[in-house]
Amino acid sequence: MGQGMSEAVPGVYVTSALVARQGKILDEFGITHVISIQAKPISPFKHREYLLIQAKDHISQDLLQFTAQCNDFIHNARLNQGKVLIHCVEGKSRSPSIACIYLMTITGISWSDVINSLRGVRTLVDPNFAFQRQLKHFYDQHMVNERERLFSKFGLFNMIDKDISFVMKNLALYNEEQRRRLTGDFSDVDKIYLLTKNNSTALPLDNIAKTEKVQEANSDLNQFFPNLDLRPMTPESQNLLDEMFSS
Template sequence: MKGCWEQLMHLSNDLSEMGVVLSRVNNSCRAATREPVNTSQTVNSICDREVNSTDSDHSSIIPIQNKAVCEPVELLVPALPVAARVERGYVTPQQVYNLLSAEAGQPALFDPFYILILDCRSAESYKDSHLVTARAAVTVIHPVLGCLVSCIELQKYSIILLYAEEGCSPVGSLRARVDSPDLQRCFFQLSHLGMDPVILLGGFSAFHTLYPFLCTPRMVLLEPERHTLTIYPSEILEEALYQGSAAQACDYRVIKNLHITHVVNATANSPEAFPNTLCYLTLSLTDDGQQNLVEALPLASRFINSALMAVPAGRVLVHCSTGRSRSSALTLAFLMEHRRWSLLHALRWLKERRACTAPNVNFLHQLLTYEELLFGSKLTSLNDIRR
């Protein structure tokens, strides 16, 4: 990455004749030129709290008129994503957070039959606080009467989640039976009925530590009540990187509860909701077949990485209108460049955490070009990522 400005000086004549090319806007380039990126419209600035910056001018992004490439001196070596190993039958607090935040047209949590959450703790603990939309387990699986809900009703749920106060022992083990006997009883009775329940790893305690704002003493079951819930952005990297919609970026509860410090705004018309408290990179991008991401990909990638590497580390929200296409393209560029993942692996990782991820075909083509620039060869084919 370093020394790219010197290369650009020698290559500019040849590269000016090329078609779509990628501009590597990095600290060494900015320090060498001391000039802002060439723009043709009014744009917003990167916060001067950004680390790794070698000067104090503010970077910005819109489609550029004069294209030039500043290629990396050293190509990246691909790496594989490493996810935490989870015992079969368990889900992590982060996975549950993303389940509660899932969107497909509308928030999935608004559907009463999307997820059945059973609190297997004491009645007192449930009344004090529980996961949002959770029911006391005894209202479904009674210790004496057995299953109080018909199998037909249970089969309507896409997900059945159980949790105790704590616990991470393998389901069915002696330790698990001792630590959370009510949960184990519910798990095996539901399994006997043909259901496939999952258990929250670490229990309520682990989830509440990370996401207290998704715990409540209120009973929220009916559809009208569900429509009053705050739906949060998807968590892409734990306690670090989030992706969501423009509405979420303007919701103070979301910003406050997730401790967001930096925002990448990929829309052309959404305002900066909190300019006095947050650091913004605003991109004038449209979600269509003509939008050029030539500068947006490296600038967004740099901005996100700088925020996450700051001391103390920041938290970044990347958003477009619905959090599906433009924001996904920018998140994928960061995962490729700073996690060294191929586009295929980055896209799989992103979709596991935000199922509605759907960059348009134009963006996918440009991401494939960006991958080749970063790694020196094509690691992913369009067929791989359109399946």
């Protein structure tokens, strides 16, 4: 878990450029649409639809400028029974951020919960601090308007409740992992409470899933971003962000 194809919501995956180059894997997952986010995007496969976003993993990069373009691409694909792959180089910063923007727009769930839900299925997720600030800014200032724009353009979306449940399930996985790291309790877990929009349901984990979680808990802790406290910004970085949001 956390290195290959990571499912953010049904039919939307986050991964690395290495996986995105593997046509056989994309075929196995039924990927029809790809968002490639790199300074130099990869060469596309001809039988898939691509959106090429030239963006760097850098504090000066404004990802929010691609919001409508990426949201439309993802949403249109899903409405037409397509499956979307979002990748950058590692699947760590840029692609999870773009996925987070879409998930916030669809579900209305906060940026921090969405990022942690992605960490629930992809432990290496760690947007750079400037992207985290952009995600917070989007949720606070633009999410409602973007949500209205998207639904006005494409109509009502009947998978909202399912997407909310999926995000909350992955968030519960993350929270359980954090609890186990803090307590040192790596014993087998019979049940994990998966929150949904209206209630909570206890779902049993099968033996394979439980084994994977025990193995994941013993992986390198340095890969995991334990909380969302933002690292201090230098004056230069703050100036870049002020300029980014001043227009």
